[in-house]
Amino acid sequence: MAKIMVIEDDEIIEEELKNLLENSFYEVVVLKDYKKALEEILQIRPDLILLDINIPFINGKTLLQELRRKSNIPVIMVTSINSETDEALSISYGADDYITKPYNPNILLLRIGAVLKRTHYKENRTILTYKDLEFDMAKGIIKLGSKEIILTKNEMLIFSYLLNHQNKIVTRDELMTILWDNALYINENALTVNISRLRNKLKEIGYDKAIDTRKGIGYILL
Amino acid sequence: MKIDAYFKDNLDKVVVFCCGYGINLLIFLAFKVDRAVILSSSFISVVSFLLILFIPFFRKKVFYDSLLSNIERLDKAYLVLETINKPEFYEGKLLYQAMYEINKSMNENVKTIEEAFKDFKEYIEMWIHEVKIPLSTLVLISNNHKEQFDKRTKLQLKRLEDYLDQVLYYARCENAEKDYLIKETNLAKVIKNIGLKNMDDLLEKKIDYIVGDVSLEVLTDSKWLEFILGQIINNSIKYKRDGKNSYIKIEAKEEKDKIILSIEDNGIGIKEGDLKYVFDKSFTGSNGRIVGKSTGMGLYIAKNMCNKLGHKIDIMSKEDKYTKVVITFAKNNYYDVLK
Numbered sequence: 001m002a003k004i005m006v007i008e009d010d011e012i013i014e015e016e017l018k019n020l021l022e023n024s025f026y027e028v029v030v031l032k033d034y035k036k037a038l039e040e041i042l043q044i045r046p047d048l049i050l051l052d053i054n055i056p057f058i059n060g061k062t063l064l065q066e067l068r069r070k071s072n073i074p075v076i077m078v079t080s081i082n083s084e085t086d087e088a089l090s091i092s093y094g095a096d097d098y099i100t101k102p103y104n105p106n107i108l109l110l111r112i113g114a115v116l117k118r119t120h121y122k123e124n125r126t127i128l129t130y131k132d133l134e135f136d137m138a139k140g141i142i143k144l145g146s147k148e149i150i151l152t153k154n155e156m157l158i159f160s161y162l163l164n165h166q167n168k169i170v171t172r173d174e175l176m177t178i179l180w181d182n183a184l185y186i187n188e189n190a191l192t193v194n195i196s197r198l199r200n201k202l203k204e205i206g207y208d209k210a211i212d213t214r215k216g217i218g219y220i221l222l
Numbered sequence: 223m224k225i226d227a228y229f230k231d232n233l234d235k236v237v238v239f240c241c242g243y244g245i246n247l248l249i250f251l252a253f254k255v256d257r258a259v260i261l262s263s264s265f266i267s268v269v270s271f272l273l274i275l276f277i278p279f280f281r282k283k284v285f286y287d288s289l290l291s292n293i294e295r296l297d298k299a300y301l302v303l304e305t306i307n308k309p310e311f312y313e314g315k316l317l318y319q320a321m322y323e324i325n326k327s328m329n330e331n332v333k334t335i336e337e338a339f340k341d342f343k344e345y346i347e348m349w350i351h352e353v354k355i356p357l358s359t360l361v362l363i364s365n366n367h368k369e370q371f372d373k374r375t376k377l378q379l380k381r382l383e384d385y386l387d388q389v390l391y392y393a394r395c396e397n398a399e400k401d402y403l404i405k406e407t408n409l410a411k412v413i414k415n416i417g418l419k420n421m422d423d424l425l426e427k428k429i430d431y432i433v434g435d436v437s438l439e440v441l442t443d444s445k446w447l448e449f450i451l452g453q454i455i456n457n458s459i460k461y462k463r464d465g466k467n468s469y470i471k472i473e474a475k476e477e478k479d480k481i482i483l484s485i486e487d488n489g490i491g492i493k494e495g496d497l498k499y500v501f502d503k504s505f506t507g508s509n510g511r512i513v514g515k516s517t518g519m520g521l522y523i524a525k526n527m528c529n530k531l532g533h534k535i536d537i538m539s540k541e542d543k544y545t546k547v548v549i550t551f552a553k554n555n556y557y558d559v560l561k
Contacts, residue, residue, distance in 0.1 A: 010355055016362035023366070054351075080354035082390070084403040084443045102358035102383055105365040107418060176425065180418050183410065185431040 002116055005046035007031045007063075008078070009055045017050070020105050026112075034058065038066050046073060048116055051095075053079040053086070061093055068094040074119045076111060078103070106177040128163055130221070133205065135163065144205050154184055155198045162211065162221035171218035195219065223283040232275060239271050278311065285309040300325060339397070346393040350386050357383060377422060384456065388519060391449050395526045402443035402531065409474055409483060410437045412444055416451050423459050427468070429487075434473040440481050440551040446527050450535075451485065453520040454547045458487035460516075461509055463542070479553050486546040492539040500537055501525040 004026045008014040018028045029044055031037055034057045041049065049067075053060035064075055077090045080101040087098045096115045099108060126138040134143040140156040142149045151159060161178050162170055172191060179186055186194070195211065202210045212220050229236075243264070250260050285306070292305045303321055361379055364371035394401045410433075417424075417431050424431050440447075455470060462468045471486045492500060496507035506518040521537075528535040534550040 010359065012359045013355070013362060016359060016366055019366045020362060080351040080358070082387070082445055083401075084405070084445045087445075088403060088405070101354050102361040102379070104418065105362060173422075176421060177418065180421050181414070183414050183417075183433065185417055185433055187428065187430055188425055 001025060001027050002047040002120075003027045003029060003044075004112065005029050005031060005041065005044060005049045007037070007049060007051045007055060007060070009052055020109070021112075024109050037063055038070070041067060041073070042071060047120065048112060049073055049075045050078055050112075051075050053077060053081065053090075061090060064090065064093045064095060074115050076115060104177070106174055107181065110178060110181050128160065130163055130166070130210075131207070133207070135159065142201070142205060147205060149201050149205055151198070151201065152194075153182075154179060154186065154190075154194045155201070157182055157184070158194060158198055162219065166221050169214050169218050169220045174218070223279070223286045225279065228279050235275060243267055281311055282309075282314065285311070285314050300328065340399070343393045343397050346389060350390045353386060354383075357386070373422065373426070377426065380419075380422065384452070387449060387452075388517070388523065391446070391527065392519065392523050395523060395530055402446050404441050404443055404531065406439045407442050407444040407447065408437065408439055409481075412448050412451065413472055415448055416455055419452065420455055420459065424470075427459055427462055428466075429459060429462055430467075430469040432469050432471045434471070436472060436474040436483070438474050438476055438481050440483075441554055442531055442533065442551065446531060450524045450527055450549070453524045454485050457520065458485070458489055458545070461487075461489040461491075461545070463488065463490050481551045481553065483549045483551070484546055485548075486544055488544050491541040491543050491545050492537070493541055497537065497539060501535075 004021055006014055006017050006021070006028060008017060008030070014030055018030065021028045029046060031040055033040060034055060037055075037058060051060050051064060055063070060077065060079070064077070067073065067075070072094075074096045075094070076097045076099060077095040078099050078101060079086065079090075082100045090098050096119065097111050099111060126136065128135045128137065132144065135141075136143065137156065137160055140151045140153065142151065142159075157178055158175055161175060172188075175191060176186075179191070199211055202208070210222060212222055214220055246267075247260070247264075250263075288306050289302065293299045293302050296302060296305070303318070303325060308318055309315055357379065361376075364375045364379065413433055413436050417433070420431075423429075458470045467488070469488055472484070473486075474481060474483045476482075490509060493508055496505075496509070499505045499507065501521050501524075502518075503522045504518040505522070506516040509516070525535055528549065532552060536548045536550075537545065538548070539545040
């Protein structure tokens with residue numbers, strides 16, 4: 001479980017952000033003392049930092065610069081200032097990503113996932129397993145012994161997302177976001193079709209009813 | 223300076239000279255002065271008078287002509303004093319001094335206004351950033367407590383954000399300051415961001431977002447471009463035609479010296495008569511009246527921003543058929559050389 005540190009001045013955002021991240025199975029720590037921010041970060045050693053630019057005592061960008069002299073902990077800058085100059089500056093100071101407020105929570109989670117994947121290669125598995133199935137993400141193939149099923153790119157993204165959130169309800173909204181984030185701009189009908197195709201393919205390989213529909217909410221991979 | 227107008231202006235001197243010399247002639251005749259003396263005296267007097275009358279004309283002409291022609295040639299006429307030589311004659315000196323003083327006071331005045339405008343813009347920017355904090359909180363809360371907030375909340379929050387951004391970019395692009403950063407930007411990324419931002423709206427209204435091969439690099443400010451394209455997509459969503467198969471089609475193509483991005487929808491289109499005004503400030507046209515909720519600012523700001531960034535924006539449409547917006551990015555060869 002990756003540990004994410006939230007450095008955020010606004011208490012309610014901090015609270016809700018914590019909720020959001022914990023619901024997505026991250027461990028969350030919040031910065032307590034802004035005056036000793038750097039020491040606290042280095043002591044806690046989080047896997048990723050969500051850093052707001054407007055924080056008390058020290059500017060987020062300055063903190064980032066100081067942090068980079070000592071550590072390469074991935075940092076996502078979060079700010080309500082939507083400007084290219086600011087973004088370019090943050091990136092040049094060593095930020096791994098830059099997100100503007102108000103952010104779409106699903107997209108924030110995707111960006112966090114992407115940065116963690118990029119920086120922690122050991123967790124960057126391309127072969128996932130589901131029960132006795134082997135799922136090769138790079139090739140888009142599900143294997144059961146010598147039997148192979150080829151997934152389309154849409155099906156592959158849907159399946160890997162369901163698999164990463166196994167036994168948890170995944171909303172259609174989340175699936176749509178991950179598809180659109182991969183430049184696959186499909187509509188509601190196409191998503192339904194893709195899910196039922198994926199179901200049929202899993203059925204072929206002996207996993208009938210692996211994906212359950214929770215009416216009005218989403219899907220769950222059992 | 224025209225000689226006939228100058229002559230007319232100095233007609234009083236001519237009249238005074240003629241009267242004076244007429245009396246002089248009468249005196250000559252009364253005293254029976256010799257004819258040769260009268261003739262030579264008259265000749266000298268007339269020539270002297272003409273010289274007195276016209277020498278100042280030629281001195282002044284040099285100054286006024288260059289003043290007037292420079293005013294005409296400059297696009298900022300108030301800079302004219304910097305371009306002319308200080309005149310040698312007394313009236314010219316007075317005029318020059320007066321213009322200098324007027325200019326100075328005007329500059330001070332403009333500077334005060336500029337500073338006030340800059341303060342105002344900074345306040346607006348700061349205010350928008352402040353407002354975005356509670357807005358972010360609301361977005362997070364509505365996401366974390368889906369049982370209490372349905373999709374409608376999300377869409378309303380997005381509308382709120384859109385309106386805030388419109389004010390932000392209006393303040394940014396009306397300002398003389400350079401508030402953008404041009405760098406190489408991938409169109410695909412910008413188009414993906416706008417897609418994600420408008421995903422809920424597009425899905426809700428059943429509009430297909432069809433994106434061709436747009437993986438091209440252009441020189442622009444990606445945030446500004448995102449806003450510009452956002453305005454266009456917003457319009458396509460707002461002015462969609464009832465019925466099935468609505469779409470927004472985005473395509474890009476590369477030509478020798480430019481990259482052309484087109485965004486086409488099959489919405490209600492724009493009346494031919496309205497087409498040439500759509501980029502005007504506050505123009506809402508007949509579509510704005512049909513749909514309501516139109517501020518007439520979106521495309522005006524978009525056009526202004528394109529001008530600043532050096533992109534060309536064009537719109538074509540057929541009522542009840544389609545609307546197509548085309549943005550042209552120039553390619554910079556100098557930039558390629560640097561690479």
